Structures are given as structure tokens and as C-alpha cells.
């Protein structure tokens with residue numbers, strides 16, 4: 001499973017990229033607003049840090065304006081992926097952009113039928129929002145399982161990008177369910193490495209090693 005980081009904060013992206021843990025980045029209008037910075041400048045900066053795909057979302061709701069914004073975003077860098085909402089106009093824009101060789105991420109997916117439509121529209125990625133489904137007492141991971149089965153049934157090449165991930169269990173369960181990618185907040189990525197027995201074991205090894213008086 002590929003790891004994307006779900007943030008518009010360049011410092012976090014730089015740090016995680018330096019660890020070699022990142023395959024790509026996703027942003028959304030709320031994350032851009034939180035950064036307090038100019039959208040296109042931030043996207044350009046992120047694209048220069050990470051080799052992999054960087055999702056940047058259109059703000060328009062109608063087809064013509066979406067296409068115009070999509071072309072503006074795609075011109076920022078070769079690794080920009082245009083993020084489109086899962087609406088009829090968004091799907092129409094997705095079909096047009098994928099025909100023009102522009103990578104797309106259809107976002108705000110909450111049902112298997114929506115995911116089927118996005119794949120039929122030629123989406124490169126579709127983003128099911130696990131955490132937001134869990135928030136309303138639905139089963140976010142069940143949607144990933146349904147999407148995996150449907151995409152495999154028909155050999156869709158659209159990649160399942162598990163989104164709205166809130167904790168380490170979401171990451172593990174998305175991997176078990178066969179998601180192609182998970183987009184994960186920086187703090188959750190850092191937390192994946194932690195285990196109390198790793199800390200305890202390392203502490204013991206260091207103390208025993210120091211007692212030998214040796215150096216390497």
C-alpha cells in the first residue's frame with residue numbers, strides 16, 4: 001500500500017519525505033485554508049519536495065469552471081493530480097481530463113455506487129472517506145472492501161485511495177482490505193512506528209551494550 005500524507009504543511013511533508021516514507025501528498029480546500037498560504041504557491045512547493053502524485057482540488061462546482069481550474073492546477077507541475085468532487089459535473093470533468101492524460105482523484109466518495117461511477121469516468125484515484133463514515137456510525141472500512149471487490153470484478157485500474165484516516169487501525173485495516181493507497185495525517189504516520197515493546201527492548205539492548213565497554 002502506498003503512503004500519501006494528507007496535509008498542506010511543507011515542513012511535515014519535507015520531514016516525512018526525508019525518512020523515505022512518502023509516495024505522494026493530498027491536499028483539500030480545508031487544509032489549504034488551515035495553512036493560511038496561497039494555494040498555487042503551496043502546491044508548487046509541495047510538488048518540488050515530493051516526486052510522487054500531489055492532489056490539488058478544484059473549487060468550482062460546474063463543469064466548465066472545473067475544467068478551467070483543472071488545467072490551471074495541472075500546469076503547476078507534472079506530478080499534480082486534479083482532485084474533483086463526486087458530482088455529475090465532477091465525473092464529466094474526470095472523463096474529459098482522463099481523456100487528455102491528466103491524472104484525477106475523485107473525492108468525497110461515500111458509497112460503492114459512487115465509486116463505480118468514478119471508475120467508469122476513468123478516475124486515476126477515488127477517495128473513500130473512512131473516518132467521516134465512522135463519524136456517523138457507518139462502517140468506513142466496509143466501503144473499502146466493497147470497492148476492492150467491484151474494481152477487481154471488472155479489472156478497473158482506478159486506485160482506491162483510503163482517505164479521512166484518523167488512526168493506526170484505519171491504516172492497518174485499509175491495507176488488509178487491499179486499498180492501493182492510504183492518505184494519512186502526519187501525526188498518524190509518525191505514530192505507526194511506536195510500540196512499547198520496541199522502546200523497552202531498545203532500552204535494554206543499549207544498557208547491555210554499554211556494559212560490554214565495546215564500540216563499533
Ligand code: E4P
Nearest residue numbers: 006026027028132163164165
Ligand atoms: C482526502 O484527500 C482528504 O483530504 C482527507 O482525507 C479528509 O480527511 P478528514 O475527514 O479527516 O477531513
